[in-house]
Amino acid sequence: MTKNDLIIEISKSTGVDKTAVGKTVEAFMESVKGSLVKNKNVYLRGFGSFIVKKRAKKTARNISKNTTLIVPEHYIPAFKPSKEFVAKVKLKVK
Secondary structure (H helix, E strand, O other): OOHHHHHHHHHHHHOOOHHHHHHHHHHHHHHHHHHHHOOOOEEEOOOEEEEEEEEOOEEEEEOOOOEEEEEOOEEEEEEEEOHHHHHHHHHHOO
8 A cells, every 4th residue: 555545545534635634644643753753752642653763773784795794873764663553464464
């Protein structure tokens, strides 16, 4: 499902105009990104959490040049689904 598919589905189920739904979805995504940039997690009860994970410094290898390099400590965004979300997907996906 793409963002456009999501907007169309929400518009059909709520009766709200697609442009308004599109602006709302875009604003939601920008809010989540902004919070994660500020190192603030976003918790959506019953859906999941958008969190910031810390990756430790590590040594990596460039196989083609046979060299090693140090990858510094860094942060990445991640999503952790709620228990209810995981349970629903386990029951439906086969």
